[in-house]
Amino acid sequence: MDVDAIKRTLEGSGLRCTPQRYAVMAFLMEHPKHPTAAEIFQAVNRLDPRSSRATIYNNLSDLVRAGLVREVAVEGRAARFDAKGMRHHHFICDRCGNVEDMEWYDVPKPASGSLGKRVLRECELIFRGLCTKCAPRHASR
Template identity: 40%
Template sequence: MEKQADTIVQTLKSKGLRVTPQRFAVYSNLLNRQDHPTAEQILISLNQNSPTSSQATIYSSLQALRDVGLVREVLLEEGVCRYDANVASHHHFRCNKCGSIEDIDWEQVEGISFKNIRSGLTVDKYELTVRGVCDRCGD
């Protein structure tokens, strides 16, 4: 646990961020979960034992982490912003029944072509959201 804490501190410093307890807590929380939480879910998780963070603090910490490339925003549903500490290129699977979200490795998706898109458009980045039913909800 202490090694992970040292790694988080060094990572924040290497990106030029001041290491505040709130940034540390938000980043640590995201690194230790796979569910792509909303800011509200992060707030609830961090304040579970004793309320110490406000919603504004969570949002400003997430923005700082996003701005230096340690966290990315994931928009998988209209009007809901989720956060992910996995900033490597990957796609997402979202279950239509339970709403769970899972990462799909970039290399697992083949055959994407942009050669027939409208002239004048230049693709420099893309991400897929695959929807279906997960094995926990399957019939």
């Protein structure tokens, strides 16, 4: 993924391509491992320019609002972030909280009767269990 492509992606969503915002977006695209805000903060600050914590959070929320990034809430843990590429679902590990991508399935839509006056934006499928690292240790919990 080259610099201009990221720049165009940001600007296509009405976001200025600042060095800090670029760094956040590029990191998310290059590391599809669903990092936390703290991990992104550390990672982008290993390079220049330095970003403050507030900037990381500001930019993440701009990117989420623009629909370029997804925020994944995990019970009892910091939120994870995920550049939206191909459609996919998530697997969340009960033990370590890590989030992994799962292939996409079409999801059953609720009957419009059961939606009432609600406005549906999206459906998301979450698989839960033990990830590859944690499964072998299952017994030792």
